[in-house]
Amino acid sequence: MDRDWAGPLDLEAVAGRAGYSRFHFVRAFKAAYGETPGQYLSRRRVERAEEMLRTADLTVTEICCLVGFSSLGTFSARFKRQTGLTPTEYRARHAGRGAALIPGCFALLYAGAFPGRAESNREEAG
Template sequence: MDRDWGEPLDLDAVAAVAGYSRYHFVRAFKAAYGETPGQYLSRRRIERAQEMLRTADLTVTEICGLVGFSSLGTFSTRFKSQTGLTPSEYRARHVGRGAALIPGCFALLYAGAFPGRGQRNTEEAG
């Protein structure tokens, strides 16, 4: 879940890798980490979004999709619940403290937002 935080969570697949049924995995995960796998993943995604809001010149909508949320409303609600600020308020409070934002195109490339890009280059070379 930490490696593929931007991808949709397939709880059955994660549980199978752990050798548990879906329901036993959720109980064991909550006992070990104090939150469900969904809550954990949401928290990690918001943490990634915080980093992007501080460092990348991307819109809130772009960041929402990059961190794995399909709904801007859900993203904004969870972000505010976790940080106490909306994504825009968070950015306004944390940007401009001596560091320039990374251009959006570089941030998108780094985040893997251009799927198939490497494949096209391989085909052109061959």
């Protein structure tokens, strides 16, 4: 889940990979981490959104989609619940402190918003 946090959560696949049924996996995960897999994934997505709001010149809607939320309303509500601020308030308070924001086109390319292009750029660079 940490590697593929931006994609949809396939709980059956994750549980199968761990060797558990879906329901047993959720119980075991919650016992180990104190939150369900869905809550964990949502928290990690919001953490990634915080980073992007501080560093990238992207709209809140673009960031919402890049971190794996399909609804701007859900994203904003979970973001505020976790940080105490709306995404816009968070950006106003934390963005650009002594550093220029990464241009949105570069941030989108790095985040994989242009399928096929990011892979070819990484191959050329490395």
